[in-house]
Amino acid sequence: MSQAQIPVAQQACRDEVVRVGASLFLRGYAHSTAGNISLRLDESQGGGFLITPTDACLGQLDPGALAWVSDDGQPLAGERASKTLALHRRIYAAAPQARCVLHTHSTHLVALSLQGVWSEPDILPPITPYQVMKVGHVPHIAYRAPGDAAVADEVAQRIAQARHPLRAVMLERLGPVVWHHSPAQAMALLEELEETARLWLLCSPRPAPLSDARIDELRQRFNAPW
Structure with missing residues (x-):
């Protein structure tokens, strides 16, 4: 054409x-x-x-x-x-509300992946209210070569199995992939996730996660995806 x-x-x-x-x-x-x-x-x-x-x-x-x-x-x-086209297409198929997908190699998130994430289901603990409200859970996806179709399969599976709507994953050694209703919303989500990683890496000792009661308040007041 x-x-x-x-x-x-x-x-x-x-x-x-x-x-x-x-x-x-x-x-x-x-x-x-x-x-x-x-x-x-x-x-x-x-x-x-x-x-x-x-x-x-x-x-x-x-x-x-x-x-x-x-x-x-x-x-x-x-x-x-x-070369990540297959991954983008699988995300759109698994998350029909998504209109934009972003992938970057954002420095602090990659550093977190290299250093060691908080857990495989959640790369970061819930340490700020806007992380809980705007980002939600972010699983860690084990390393595969860039463009490997198996990554697309795993991300689609994580989206399907999630208890709360997923809006992001972290590809080990490569960087975050985020998706949202619009480019502006996807970019804001990426920014919040990268800045949360930066805060986590800068803090010594590590901050305590928000309590269950405080997270529940964010769910009730703001429909937080956590």
């Missing part, structure tokens, strides 16, 4: 992916050519997904070069899709 056939309504989506990528890069949440962004399109925007090209720098994205793929992953326009 030629670039001329890209729906006009899709341009705003392309611009938003570029804006989010630049914001993450400029503020240090992404670096070099690490990381990727995808966005689910509705029918008026042509359907399928937009995803950043393989080995693209999130700080220097070209809206016209973003890969446009069909629901089944077939290329429609743009450059070659990120």
Whole structure:
């Protein structure tokens, strides 16, 4: 499909992916050519997904070069899709409300993974109210080579088995993958998760988790996913 056939309504989506990528890069949440962004399109925007090209720098994205793929992953326009396309597609299938998926190699989260996470089901204990309210549980996914299809299978399984809706996982030695209803919400979730990891690594001694009573209050007042 030629670039001329890209729906006009899709341009705003392309611009938003570029804006989010630049914001993450400029503020240090992404670096070099690490990381990727995808966005689910509705029918008026042509359907399928937009995803950043393989080995693209999130700080220097070209809206016209973003890969446009069909629901089944077939290329429609743009450059070659990120090698994590299978993972993004499985997340969208397992979490139908998700409209945007972000993956970065954020420094403090990768450092946490290298140092040792709090537990396999939760990489961090619940230490701040906004972590509990905005992020929720974040399981640790054992290391596999970038783009390995087995990672997509495991993440989809974790989403299906979760007691509360999952919005993020941590790929060992690689970084977080988060998803939400919009690019802005996904970016805010990523920021909250990375900053929580930074707080945890900076504190000595380690802070105590919020009590069950305080977490229950956040559930009752804010519908916290914990």
